[in-house]
Amino acid sequence: MTHTAAYFEFLCRMGDNTLVLGHRVSEWCGHAPVLEEDIALANTALDLIGQTQMWLGLAGEVEGKNRDADKLAMLRDVWDFRNCLLVEQPNGDFGQTMMRQFLFDVWHLAMLTELKNSSEQRVADIAAKAIKEVMYHVERSGETVIGLGDGTSESHARMQKALDLLWPYVGELFIPDAVDIAMAEAGIAPDLGKLRDTFDAQVGDVLAAATLTIPDGNFAHKGGRSGTQHSEHLGHLLTQMQWLQRAYPGATW
Amino acid sequence: MKPATDTIWDWLDKVPDPEIPVISVVDLGIVRDVRWDGDTVEVAVTPTYSGCPATTVISLDIETALRDHGLDKIRITTRINPPWTTDWLSDTGRAKLLEYGIAPPTAAGGPDACPRCKSANVKRISQFGSTPCKAQWQCKDCLEPFDYFKCI
Numbered sequence A: 001m002t003h004t005a006a007y008f009e010f011l012c013r014m015g016d017n018t019l020v021l022g023h024r025v026s027e028w029c030g031h032a033p034v035l036e037e038d039i040a041l042a043n044t045a046l047d048l049i050g051q052t053q054m055w056l057g058l059a060g061e062v063e064g065k066n067r068d069a070d071k072l073a074m075l076r077d078v079w080d081f082r083n084c085l086l087v088e089q090p091n092g093d094f095g096q097t098m099m100r101q102f103l104f105d106v107w108h109l110a111m112l113t114e115l116k117n118s119s120e121q122r123v124a125d126i127a128a129k130a131i132k133e134v135m136y137h138v139e140r141s142g143e144t145v146i147g148l149g150d151g152t153s154e155s156h157a158r159m160q161k162a163l164d165l166l167w168p169y170v171g172e173l174f175i176p177d178a179v180d181i182a183m184a185e186a187g188i189a190p191d192l193g194k195l196r197d198t199f200d201a202q203v204g205d206v207l208a209a210a211t212l213t214i215p216d217g218n219f220a221h222k223g224g225r226s227g228t229q230h231s232e233h234l235g236h237l238l239t240q241m242q243w244l245q246r247a248y249p250g251a252t253w
Numbered sequence B: 001m002k003p004a005t006d007t008i009w010d011w012l013d014k015v016p017d018p019e020i021p022v023i024s025v026v027d028l029g030i031v032r033d034v035r036w037d038g039d040t041v042e043v044a045v046t047p048t049y050s051g052c053p054a055t056t057v058i059s060l061d062i063e064t065a066l067r068d069h070g071l072d073k074i075r076i077t078t079r080i081n082p083p084w085t086t087d088w089l090s091d092t093g094r095a096k097l098l099e100y101g102i103a104p105p106t107a108a109g110g111p112d113a114c115p116r117c118k119s120a121n122v123k124r125i126s127q128f129g130s131t132p133c134k135a136q137w138q139c140k141d142c143l144e145p146f147d148y149f150k151c152i
Helices: A005-025 A035-063 A069-074 A094-115 A121-149 A153-169 A177-186 A192-209 A234-239 A243-247 B006-012 B054-068 B093-098
Strands: B031-037 B040-045 B074-078 B120-124 B134-139 B145-149
Touching: A005 A035, A005 A069, A005 A094, A005 A177, A005 A234, A035 A069, A035 A094, A035 A121, A035 B120, A094 A121, A094 A153, A094 A192, A121 A153, A153 A177, A234 A243, B006 B031, B006 B040, B006 B054, B040 B054, B054 B074
Parallel strands: B040 B074
Antiparallel strands: B031 B040, B120 B134, B134 B145
16 A cells, blocks of 8 residues: 555545544434533534544545545545444434544544644644544533433433443554554554553543443454445435435535 | 735724624634735635634635725635634734623633623533534523633
């Protein structure tokens, strides 16, 4: 794999994570349990979509095949997406959505903190911009996980169930492949394994305060970041997100 | 004849923010640079939040204002480094926000007082508000909810 190809893959992974999670979170718009949460979810989705424009915009430039952020987002199919499996999982109930958000946010913050020192100035610039938004995301999702985990017996049970369901999707975020190794060697992105200690410490603190128990075992579902084995959910998501371009190819307004 | 960049800054100081029209785009600190590149005027704009939907409208409003002043070769560029910070909000901008009923950002991470009754007895409702740049707070004395401009 050439350097350009690996760099493009890396940028798609960053942009597809924020795109797919941003879309998932936007599905709550008008449906959240209370108005303040509805607004918070919509704002979070907006931040993630904004970050997507920066990552996929840069990806398109690096690739040099005349694809901008819109084309990459709307004209690729499942097998070309490079998001981790965690973010494509369905919303479930509000607790499950917030658990997914929390697990992603902690990883995201750790990753962006490292990317601020990237050898590629434009990657560092995007990270420095995004990190200000993500700090708000992780503060809110962490507080919500604690509030619901250490809440009523009903909310506690739902949060534990959400954690049990989503935990096997966490491992993928830390398992490096050829792309990650190439990026780490070039100083563009960190060694993914190095993020794990920061992640475990922060997640551990919050989940302890939330009176939740991390499941045993290190089994990790894989195949999202490489695109080889997305879960069935991503295709359904794309039929909604890309509906307009699929029904009216090339439509602009 | 090319107007001086100081004159252009004055023009831009009359362009209101589309979401919070009491302050200008210059007050908000999002116009980062105005310069001449030959006979083209180049304005560097930085987004407040990366997904803020007002960003495209702001660029369009800036372009329209410059055209109204007779300029026709205009280039608007997006600059994300260094990222926008509320430290760039002008003192005039902060005073106008307060007068409008939006508590200006503070380093402490929360408003000093209710913008209406000035009570310091306030509580946070949500870190997210009606636009990406604002949080929702409430005064525990006059009971009015109000917007707080988040400090980032």
